[in-house]
Amino acid sequence: MxxxxxxxxxxxxxxxxxxxxxxxxxxxxxxxxxxxxxxxxxxxxxxxxxxxxxxxxxxxxxxxxxxxxxxxxxxxxxxxxxxxxxxxxxxxxAADAQGQVVRDILVRGADYGRGDRYAGLKVNLEFVSANPTGPIHLGGTRWAAVGDALGRVLTAEGAEVTREYYFNDAGAQIDRFVRSLVAAAKGEPIPEDGYGGAYIADIAAEVLRREPNALDLPAEQRDETFRQVGVGLMFAQIKRSLHEFGTDFDIYFHEDSLHKSGAVEQAVEELKKHNHLYLADGAWWLRSTEFGDDKDRVVIKSDGSPAYIAGDIAYLRNKRERGFDLCIYMLGADHHGYIARLKAVAAAFDDDPNVVEVLIGQMVNLLKDGKPVRMSKRAGTVVTMEDLVDAIGVDAARYALIRSSVDSALDIDLDVWTRRTNDNPVFYVQYAHARLSSLLRHATDLGIPTEVAPENVDFGLLTHDREGDLIRTLGEFPRVVAGSAELREPHRIARYLEELASAYHKFYDSCRVLPQGDEPATPLTTARLQLCAAARQVLANGLGLLGVSAPERM
RNA sequence: GCGCUCGUAGCUCAAUGGAUAGAGCACUUGACUACGGAUCAAGAGGUUGCAGGUUCGAGUCCUGCCGAGCGCGCCA
Missing domain, CATH: 3.30.1360.70 (Arginyl tRNA synthetase N-terminal domain)
Structure with a gap:
C-alpha cells in the first residue's frame, strides 16, 4: 500500500x-x-x-x-x-500490503515518482541569464544546477517547462566589454571600468584572427565588429560551459530583439495609455508604488533611451503572449529588489502578480584548506563555473549546489567534494546505485532471474525491519517529488536520495540477498531481488531529476 | 534608516504547525574466510541568537531586539 x-x-x-x-x-x-x-x-x-x-x-x-x-x-x-x-x-x-509498493515501482519504472500536479501548466523558467561579458560566476552556476533540476522536477509533475536564458546584449556593460576587447587587441591596458581576466585577451585575439583588419577600421565600425564577433564568441563559450555542465536551454532570448522589434516601445505606449506612466524631470516613470513596489521606477530616461526595466516590461509581456501561465525568475541575492518591481509590472498590465514568481539564491563560497577561494585562474576576478568543475567534476558540482536550500548562503569545501568516501554525499548516493547494479549483475551471473512477474513474487516475505524501512522510504519518493515541485526546492530530492541510500545500505548489511555457496535461490531471494531492483530504479530516477549520473560501476 | 535572506551539535547542512529537533564529518568504541568495508553498528555531542505572543502543539507563524550577508541608481 x-x-x-x-x-x-x-x-x-x-x-x-x-x-x-x-x-x-x-x-x-x-x-x-x-x-x-x-x-x-x-x-x-x-x-x-x-x-x-x-x-x-x-x-x-x-x-x-x-x-x-x-x-x-x-x-x-x-x-x-x-x-x-x-x-x-x-x-x-501488513507486510504483503506494504510490499506492493515494490511492485508499483517495477511496473512504473522510469515513470515512478512522476505526478500530475502541474499537468498542462505552461511554465517559463528563466535562470542564469548572466551578462555575456565574461564567464559564468558561481552564483550563476548555482542556478544552472538548481534551475535545471527544478525544470526536471516540474516536468515530472506534468508541467510543460521552457528553460530560458535572457541574453542581456543591450546597454552599457556591453560597451564596456567592447572597449576592453579593443584595448586588449591593441595591447593597451584595460580601461578602468572594463573587464580584466585572461579571457578578454583570448577573445580579442580570436576576433583579430577572424577579422584581421578590424583595428584598421574607423572607430565606429571597429567597435561594431568587436561587438558582434566578441559577444558572439563570449556567448558561445557560455553555452558550451552550460552544455558541459549538463544544462541546456530551450530558448536564448536576446534583449536586443525586444528593442529592435518595437516590443519595448509598444509595451511602454500601452502603459502610458493606461496612465501607469508619468512624466517627471524629463523622464517617464512607472507608478510601481501603486502596485506594491517601494519606489517608482524610471522606464524612459530623460535622454529618451530606455532604462533596464523597459526590457523587463516588454519581456514579461512577451512571455505572457507566448502563453506561459507561470513565469519563474531565478535571481541572485543582489537582485532581490526586483521581486516587487517585476510583480508591479505584471499588475500594471492588469495581470495577476502571482504569475511572476521570483526565487532568490544566496551566495556561494568555495573553501580550500578551510580558507575561502576568491580568485579565478581564468577570469581574474571571481570564481567561475569552470573553476568549480575543474576542481570537483560536474556530478559533484551539481549535487553540491543542489543539495542545500537556495535561501542559505552555501560554503562548498572542495576537499570534501573530491573525496571518495561517504562524507561526500554524491559518492554515497552513487555508490548505492553502483552497489545495487553490481548485485543485480551478480544475480544474473548466478542464473537467478532479476525480472519476475509480480504475481510470482511473495512480497509478504519482506518482514525484516530494514526491509520495511527501505520499502517505506521507496514509497515516499512520489511525495518528495511533488513537494519539491510545489515548494520549488530541488534540494529535497538530494536529501531524500541520501536517506534512501542509507536505508539501502542498512538493509544490505542485515539482509543477505543472494544465496551463498550451493544454497538454492528461495522465494525470499526473489522478493529481495525485486526490492533491490526497485531501490535501484528509484535512485536512478532521483539522480535523473538532479541531472547527476547514476553509474553502474565506480 | 528602510527592505530581503539567514542565525539549529565543534564543522557543513536538514526538518511543508506535530510526538523525544535529525544526517554526514570530526571524536570514542566495535563488525570483514559473506552478495562492492566507498559499508554498517554503538557512544558522546543542543536553552534551535534573545524576549514576548498566537494554539491542543512553534526551529517553523506574529511582534520587538541582537548578529551576519545582500540590496535600497535616470547602472545593467
Whole structure:
C-alpha cells in the first residue's frame, strides 16, 4: 500500500465513522496527511487527523482517534492502529500490503515518482541569464544546477517547462566589454571600468584572427565588429560551459530583439495609455508604488533611451503572449529588489502578480584548506563555473549546489567534494546505485532471474525491519517529488536520495540477498531481488531529476 | 534608516504547525574466510541568537531586539 492509498483509506474510514455517529463529515480536511513518524515505536505511519478535526466536531481528540483506530484495525492491509499522545493515530501495515509498493515501482519504472500536479501548466523558467561579458560566476552556476533540476522536477509533475536564458546584449556593460576587447587587441591596458581576466585577451585575439583588419577600421565600425564577433564568441563559450555542465536551454532570448522589434516601445505606449506612466524631470516613470513596489521606477530616461526595466516590461509581456501561465525568475541575492518591481509590472498590465514568481539564491563560497577561494585562474576576478568543475567534476558540482536550500548562503569545501568516501554525499548516493547494479549483475551471473512477474513474487516475505524501512522510504519518493515541485526546492530530492541510500545500505548489511555457496535461490531471494531492483530504479530516477549520473560501476 | 535572506551539535547542512529537533564529518568504541568495508553498528555531542505572543502543539507563524550577508541608481 502506498502512502497515498493509505491516506485515502484513512479518510474513507473516517467518513464512515462520522456518518455512523451522525457527525458532520465536512469537519474532515480534504486531504488527510499520513506521515512517517520520526520514531519507529510510533508505527509505520501516523496521522494527525483526529487532532485536526476534533475541535470542529466538538469531540475529544483521543476519543475520536479511538473510534478511528477501531474502524481502521479491521481494514484490509492494516496490521494495527493505535491512539497515542494527544490524539495521534499510529498505523502499522501488513507486510504483503506494504510490499506492493515494490511492485508499483517495477511496473512504473522510469515513470515512478512522476505526478500530475502541474499537468498542462505552461511554465517559463528563466535562470542564469548572466551578462555575456565574461564567464559564468558561481552564483550563476548555482542556478544552472538548481534551475535545471527544478525544470526536471516540474516536468515530472506534468508541467510543460521552457528553460530560458535572457541574453542581456543591450546597454552599457556591453560597451564596456567592447572597449576592453579593443584595448586588449591593441595591447593597451584595460580601461578602468572594463573587464580584466585572461579571457578578454583570448577573445580579442580570436576576433583579430577572424577579422584581421578590424583595428584598421574607423572607430565606429571597429567597435561594431568587436561587438558582434566578441559577444558572439563570449556567448558561445557560455553555452558550451552550460552544455558541459549538463544544462541546456530551450530558448536564448536576446534583449536586443525586444528593442529592435518595437516590443519595448509598444509595451511602454500601452502603459502610458493606461496612465501607469508619468512624466517627471524629463523622464517617464512607472507608478510601481501603486502596485506594491517601494519606489517608482524610471522606464524612459530623460535622454529618451530606455532604462533596464523597459526590457523587463516588454519581456514579461512577451512571455505572457507566448502563453506561459507561470513565469519563474531565478535571481541572485543582489537582485532581490526586483521581486516587487517585476510583480508591479505584471499588475500594471492588469495581470495577476502571482504569475511572476521570483526565487532568490544566496551566495556561494568555495573553501580550500578551510580558507575561502576568491580568485579565478581564468577570469581574474571571481570564481567561475569552470573553476568549480575543474576542481570537483560536474556530478559533484551539481549535487553540491543542489543539495542545500537556495535561501542559505552555501560554503562548498572542495576537499570534501573530491573525496571518495561517504562524507561526500554524491559518492554515497552513487555508490548505492553502483552497489545495487553490481548485485543485480551478480544475480544474473548466478542464473537467478532479476525480472519476475509480480504475481510470482511473495512480497509478504519482506518482514525484516530494514526491509520495511527501505520499502517505506521507496514509497515516499512520489511525495518528495511533488513537494519539491510545489515548494520549488530541488534540494529535497538530494536529501531524500541520501536517506534512501542509507536505508539501502542498512538493509544490505542485515539482509543477505543472494544465496551463498550451493544454497538454492528461495522465494525470499526473489522478493529481495525485486526490492533491490526497485531501490535501484528509484535512485536512478532521483539522480535523473538532479541531472547527476547514476553509474553502474565506480 | 528602510527592505530581503539567514542565525539549529565543534564543522557543513536538514526538518511543508506535530510526538523525544535529525544526517554526514570530526571524536570514542566495535563488525570483514559473506552478495562492492566507498559499508554498517554503538557512544558522546543542543536553552534551535534573545524576549514576548498566537494554539491542543512553534526551529517553523506574529511582534520587538541582537548578529551576519545582500540590496535600497535616470547602472545593467
Amino acid at each position: 502506498t502512502p497515498a492509498a493509505l491516506a485515502d483509506l484513512v479518510r474513507s474510514t473516517a467518513v464512515d465513522v462520522l456518518v455512523a455517529r451522525g457527525l458532520d463529515t465536512a469537519a474532515l480536511p480534504a486531504t488527510v496527511t499520513v506521515e512517517r513518524p520520526r520514531h519507529p515505536e510510533h508505527g509505520d505511519y501516523a496521522t494527525n487527523l483526529a487532532l485536526q478535526s476534533a475541535k470542529k466536531l466538538g469531540v475529544n481528540p483521543r476519543e475520536l482517534a479511538g473510534w478511528l483506530a477501531e474502524a481502521l484495525s479491521s481494514r484490509e492491509g492494516i496490521a494495527s492502529a493505535e491512539v497515542a499522545g494527544p490524539g495521534f493515530l499510529n498505523l502499522r501495515l
